[in-house]
Amino acid sequence: MLIIIDGYNLIFTVPELERHVKVNNIEPVRDHVISLLSKYKQKKRCDVILVFDGNYTEATLPKKQTYAGITVIYSKSGISADTEIKNITSLCQNPKDVCVVTYDNDIKRHVKKCGCPIIEPKAMYKEIMGVLNEDKKIKSDEPDSKRNGPSETDAKYWKDVFKSLPEKEQKPCVEKTDMPMVEKKKKEPSHTAEEPSYKYQGTPSDETQYWVRVFTGDKKD
Helix, strand or coil, X not given: CEEEEEHHHHHHHCHHHHHHHHHCCHHHHHHHHHHHXXXXXXXXXXXXXXXXXXXXXXXXXXXXEEECCEEEEECCCCXXXXXXXXXXXXXXXXXXXXXXXXXXXXXXXXXXXXXXXXXXXXXXXXXXXXXHHCXXXXXXXXXXXXXXXXXXXXXXXXXXXXXXXXXXCCCCCCCCCCCCCCCCCCCCCCCCCCCCCHHHHCCCHHHHHHHHHHHHCCCCC
8 A cells, every 4th residue: 555645735734733833843843744654654564655845845855765664755846746746646557556645626636537545634644643542551550460461470380389289188187076065964952861951941930039039138938
């Protein structure tokens, strides 16, 4: 797959790129686009030709250069980038495998006649950023080992640990035994038959009254 991009058309029609031109010169933004396309090329394994209008380039640059695998073409003085793109697409042997990124209506009409698909710059920029950001993962407070599972080293270690364990459970040193049931015996009185009953049952009431009168001096005949 070959992608031909109208460079300045991409920069000035994509708001995320165009707003940086107002603050900086065009060169830093142009270099940024080249960097994005280089990373995109590595991910998608496609060929990219980026065409800029040489009439808007202050410095004298060679017509064709290669930056990080990206072919960058600057049109010659007096020739627009539109003409360069038309010439490239006219020479394509497999136009269906060539995509042209532009909003320019004149270029669109020409590449349609050649049979090349057209991609709008905003859609292309969204595609580029989507591919470059797909590998970025949301950071989590959980450790990587919890999300990714144990490493091969950890798995081997625990596998060896479980292998070394005995197959049968060891018996405890002290065997557990059931305590025998002990029947409670009824408590029998400890006195004997020869002992008087009042020793355990107390003094009769009439005898108690007698001794009260004796000690109080109220004895009657």
